[in-house]
Amino acid sequence: VSAAARELDLPQPTASHGLARLRKALGDPLLVRARDGMEPTPRAEAIAGVVQQLLELRRDLAEGGQTFSPDRLKREFIIAGSDIAHLVVLTALHSAARFEAPHTSYRALTLSGDEMVSALETGHVDIAVGAYPSLVAGIKTQRLYQEEYLCFGKEGHPFIKSGETDDFMAADHIVVSTKGMAHAHRAVERALLDKIHPDR
Structure with a gap:
């Protein structure tokens, strides 16, 4: 803690109070005693990269008054x-980042509802892309795009030709379940399963 206080140019008690607040907020000790002193917990190691980036930005601002520049990130x-969100967003993001932020990289994850909330709150995930109606209050959201559901099939298929919902529901179905996901696709799946006859 003393070394961190010197690095941040803070009084040692202030750094200790800050660590206590972080421990409470993240629900993790972050630093634990070891034979050679203190060592980080797995949670601390997971967020170390983000913290290091913040420290570097703080140092740049303090020393030179430089503004944030994505090409230095x-x-x-x-x-x-979801898989579709990753396909849509990461493709566009990669194209833009090649020029705007060439030193950044991106990793895609698919998580269940409970895992999603926890990962966002603790910083294990930077952003979630998709429709998640069950996210808890306090997680900031913003609309990026709007999508719609489409049904397609081979030319001449009975339910495509008629366009009637009853014909679609009467057809044979294979359901790829999204059980456990917090995504809005799960709500659509439930609505369809309620309409499709159990024998189908």
């Missing part, structure tokens, strides 16, 4: 979402 961003 060096870190990995972890993005959670």
Whole structure:
């Protein structure tokens, strides 16, 4: 803690109080005693990259008054979402980042509802892309795009030709379950399963 206080140019008691607040907020001790002193917990190691980036930005601002520049950013961003969200967003993001932030990298994850909330709250995930109606209050959201559901099939298929919902529901179905996911696709799946006859 003393070394961290010197690095941050803070009084040691202030750094200790800050560590206590972080421990309470993250629900993790972050630093534990070891034979050779203090060592980070797995949670602390997981967020170390983000913390290092913040320290570097703080140092740049303090020493030279420089503004944030994405082309100097060096870190990995972890993005959670559905497979479609990853396809849409990461493709566009990669194209832009090649020029705007060439030293960044991105990792995609698919998480369950409970895992998603926890990962966002603790910083294990930087952003989640998709429709998640069950996210708890306090997690900031913003609309990026709007999508719609489509049904397609081979030319001449009975339910495609008629366009009637009853014909669609009467057809044979294979359901790829999204059980456990917090995504809005799960709500759509439930609505369809309620309409489709159990024998189908």
